[in-house]
Amino acid sequence: MLEGSSPVALSFTPETVLLSLLLAFVLGQVLAWVYYFTHSGLSYSRSFVQSLILITVVIAMVMAVIQTSFITAVGLMGALAIIRFRNIIKDTRDIAFIFCSLVVGMACGSQRYAVAILGTIILSLIIIYLHVASFGTHQPHNGFLRFTFTGHIEPGSGILTILERFCGRFTLISAQDSGFGTSEVEYAYQVMIRNTANNQEMLSALQDVEGLENISLTMQERLLEV
Numbered sequence: 001m002l003e004g005s006s007p008v009a010l011s012f013t014p015e016t017v018l019l020s021l022l023l024a025f026v027l028g029q030v031l032a033w034v035y036y037f038t039h040s041g042l043s044y045s046r047s048f049v050q051s052l053i054l055i056t057v058v059i060a061m062v063m064a065v066i067q068t069s070f071i072t073a074v075g076l077m078g079a080l081a082i083i084r085f086r087n088i089i090k091d092t093r094d095i096a097f098i099f100c101s102l103v104v105g106m107a108c109g110s111q112r113y114a115v116a117i118l119g120t121i122i123l124s125l126i127i128i129y130l131h132v133a134s135f136g137t138h139q140p141h142n143g144f145l146r147f148t149f150t151g152h153i154e155p156g157s158g159i160l161t162i163l164e165r166f167c168g169r170f171t172l173i174s175a176q177d178s179g180f181g182t183s184e185v186e187y188a189y190q191v192m193i194r195n196t197a198n199n200q201e202m203l204s205a206l207q208d209v210e211g212l213e214n215i216s217l218t219m220q221e222r223l224l225e226v
Contacts, residue, residue, distance in 0.1 A: 012064055016111060020060050024108040027120045028056030028101060034124045035097050038131035043090060052097055056105040063109025142220035145170075145189040150211035152185060158209050166202040167191045184213075193219075 032052045089095055100123055107116035129135070145163075152175070153159055163170045173188040193199065199217060206215055 012067065017061075017064050019113075020064060020108045020111060021057055023113060023116060024056045024060035024105050025053065027104050027108065027116055028053035030120050030124060031056070031097060031100055031104065034127050038127055040131070041091055041093075048094060052101045055098065055101040056108070059102055059105025060109035063106055067110065143191045143193055144173075144218045144220070145191050146187065146214070146216040146218075147206065147212055148184045148186050148214045149209075150183055150185075153187065159206065159212065162202065162205045162209070163189070163191065166193060166195075166198055166205075168194050 032049045035052060036049055089098075100120075104116050104120055107113075107119060149159070169192040171190045173190055174186075175188075176186045177184075193202075196219065199219075203215055203217060206212055
């Protein structure tokens, strides 16, 4: 049964339809679990994970419906054209998972069980590899550092020494007086941090500098994920 049959001789009996739906449910769960364990962004959605399973099963059912009647397929296409999906998907990785669910559901619904199983296994292994290897991670990391300092930063200042120790490159974006009759200046730097694991150590070193307050570090990669 895993080898399936030719497209011309497909048999849509209750047993084969049930097998297709059950297989789609199992493989949909595999994709959902892989998504759950490899998700590293900030916009996790429980409903999206459940939707991966539902999409796989629904597409398998659709394939079973449209392959038995051409007229039904045309009618179903017209009905689906009326539906408008307004949910915005911000992560392109989520779109890839939706496409995987669609393809696996199509393979199950058309009784290409071997393709569905092997495709799910290979896709899962590729996704796990990309997650474990942190493939595509860009080094060094971009960030924005803001703080207020009493007075102006002179060459050779301790602040610049700390930035040179933790950052491969840093650029002064703005230096603006607070405007409240004090000598405090608001500084904004764009920094290229060598190792983000040392962010807390860098912030602690900056906090020890006398006259330096209101430190804020925003990593660009995390900001884009939001």
